[in-house]
Amino acid sequence: MTRATPFRERAHLRFLTPQAAPENTYVIRARTAWRFAPKERVRHTGVASSARASLLLQHLGMPTPPLIWVREWQSHLGLKTHFISVEKYMQGEAINVANPTHTRALIRCISQMHANTSDKYGLPGKTHNPSAAFMENHLRYVFLRRISRANKEPDITLKNTGITALWNLLLGHARAAYRSIPYTRLIHGDINPGNFILLDKNEVAVLDFDSLRYDQFSPELIRAMLQSSGNPESAKANWQHYFQHSGVLSWHDFKRSAGLAFTLNLLSTPRLIKNPNDSIKIISTLTDLLGNEPDETEWTDIMRIYRYTDAS
Known part of the structure; x- marks a missing residue:
């Protein structure tokens, strides 16, 4: 065929x-x-x-x-x-998020990837240190593209009052993250369990890595946890396993950029985009659920909020 x-x-x-x-x-x-x-x-x-x-x-x-x-x-x-x-084809087993052994191996692999840091942004071997204006223009492009897809309207602008408020919130979180974290981490760029396979001895191989780059890791981490947690109750163990493997520095970096991550991951929810004020309230609620340490964070509630907004 x-x-x-x-x-x-x-x-x-x-x-x-x-x-x-x-x-x-x-x-x-x-x-x-x-x-x-x-x-x-x-x-x-x-x-x-x-x-x-x-x-x-x-x-x-x-x-x-x-x-x-x-x-x-x-x-x-x-x-x-x-x-x-x-x-080339590799012999392996598909990641099953319902299997705790598979999930832990996947999380360790993602943590190992995120542990690699750089003082620049971009593709491996072709990084650059963009200006603040460059980062803001790139963020505006991502913001408008996600809102356009969620609303199925190609000509979305920032003239809408509610969307402007959501944009200002995202921009504030982004500036805070980029200023407080002086380095970037290596991210996959297309994170989902289908882009990893389980080899022998619980070793995980990385597939479809053409989007690999240095960037803020927190948006990808939230997406990875949403896709690797079979239910909200298993999320707490997965989050704790990630930070136990990656260390306390990753936790502090995640907290400093959590507002950016929460906002970006909610932009694909049509109901919230059509009601930006609801999005702002939910982002505030998610941020308040973060504790001083990973063990003190209400991970189950965070995952339930995301599941609810996706289903609505």
């Missing part, structure tokens, strides 16, 4: 097995060998970014699938060439 792709291939088949969802995986034929590859394939400059990310993760001792380089011509004359990087 063929499928439209943004580049030309020698051969292309769907990978139909119980271990792989057919919509997410392919088999690519490069020369004479058939090779397994995820659907998300990176072209052009993204190939170099994937290579740098892979090298950094390997340097940190984190397993990653070997990259396969595929070269294809876009035109018959060969004037333009696409270099495609795909991740």
